[in-house]
Amino acid sequence: MKAKHQRLVLALVAVGAIIGAAFLAMSALKDTAALFRTPSEVAKGQVPIDKPMRLAGMVVPGSIARDADGVTIRFLLTDEGATAPVRFRGITPDLFKEGSGAVAEGRLGADGIFVADNILAKHDERYMPPQMESAMKSEKDKAARQGRRP
Amino acid sequence: MNHWPFIIAAYAITIAGLAGLTLASYAAMRRAEARADAVRKSR
C-alpha cells in the first residue's frame, strides 16, 4: 500500500500545483493592467508612456477621420469621463464604427496620442434586430393612417 | 467579411462533438452492460 500512498500524495501535490497556478494566473491578471486601460485613466496620468498596452472606449460619433495618405485613420475614444485621441494605420474590423466600442492595441505617445498597431471591436451585451426603430415607426404610421391607436 | 463560413464551422463542430460523445457513450454503455449480463449468467 506504500506505493499507492505515494501516488496519492503525488496526485495531491499535482492538484495543489494546478490550483495554485490557476490562482496565480488570476491574481496576475488582476494586479497587472486588466485587458485594457480607459481614457479616464489616461487623463489622470495613470497610464505609462511608450509601453505596449491596450486602450478601450467608445468611438466618439463623428470623430473618425482619414489622413491625407489615405490609410491612416484618427479617431477619439471616450468612456464618458474623458476622451483620448488614437491614430491607426491598418485594417479595422467590420464592427469598428462610430458610437460603438473599440480596443486599441499599441502605445501611448508623449504627445498624448495613442498610436495603435491593432484595433479590435468591442460590443456590449445588447442584441437587437436591424431597423428596429424604422419598423416601430412604420407601425405607428400605419396605425395613424387607419385611424386606430398604435 | 462573410459570416456564414464561421457560423457553419461553429455549428458543425458543435453537432459533431455532441453526436460523437452521445454515440460513444451509448456504445460503451451497451458493451459494459452486455458484459455484465454475460458475467452474471456464467456461474
Place this chain on the structure above:
Amino acid sequence: MHIFANPNRFLGIARPLTPWLGWGGAVLTAIALLSGLFLTPPEQLQGESVRIMYVHVPSAWLGMGGWTGIAVASLMQLVWRHPLAAVAARAVALPGALFTAICLVTGSIWGRPTWGTWWEWDGRLTSMLVLLFLYIAYIALAGATADRAGGSRVAAIFGLVGAINIPIIKYSVDWWNTLHQTASITLTKNTIDPSILWPLPIALIGFSMLFGGIVLMRMRALLAEARIEARLKRMADA
C-alpha cells in the same frame, strides 16, 4: 435522494429515462439550431454571426453547470457518503469538458469576425480555459485513483476546491476590464430582443437533455463495470 442509493433502484429509473433524454434532447436541439439558422433576424451590429449564440451560450452554461454538478456530487460523496455520488461525478466530467471545449471553440470562431481576434487573455476567456484544464486534470485524477466501486476521495476534494473557478468565470466580466461583454441575461434583466432570444431556451433545454442522457449512459457503464469487477472477484475468491 437516497432512494437512488441502491443501484437497482437507480437503474430501474435510468434505463427507461435514457432514450427519452437522448431522443428528446436531439429533437429539441435540432429545432433550436434550425430556428437559429433560418427563423431569426441578424443582429444590428454583429450581423449573421449572432447565430453562433445558440450553440455558444448553452455550451458555456452547461460547461459551468457540469463542474457545479461535480462539486455537489463530491460533497455528497465526502459528507454523506452517498454511494452513487462518485459515479455521478465521474460520469459528468467528460460531457462537461466537451461543452466547455465547444464553448471555447465556438466563442473563438464568433470572436474573429466580430471582435477581430480569435483569442485574447481577458478574464472571461482565461477563466473558461482554466475550467477546461481543471476538467482534464479531474478526468485524469479520477481515472487514476478510482477504487473498486469507481469512487475517489482525491478527485472529490479536487472537484470541490475547483468549484471556486465557477464564480470567478461568472463575475470576471464585472470584476475586470474584459473584451467579452457583460451578462445579457441575469435574474433581473434581459437585453436580448425577443426576436433573437426565443430559440435560446429551446437550445438550452435540448442541450441539457442530451447532457443528462450522456451522464446516465456513462453512469450505467461505470456501474456495469463495477458489477463485473465485483462478480469476477467473487468468482476468483470462491
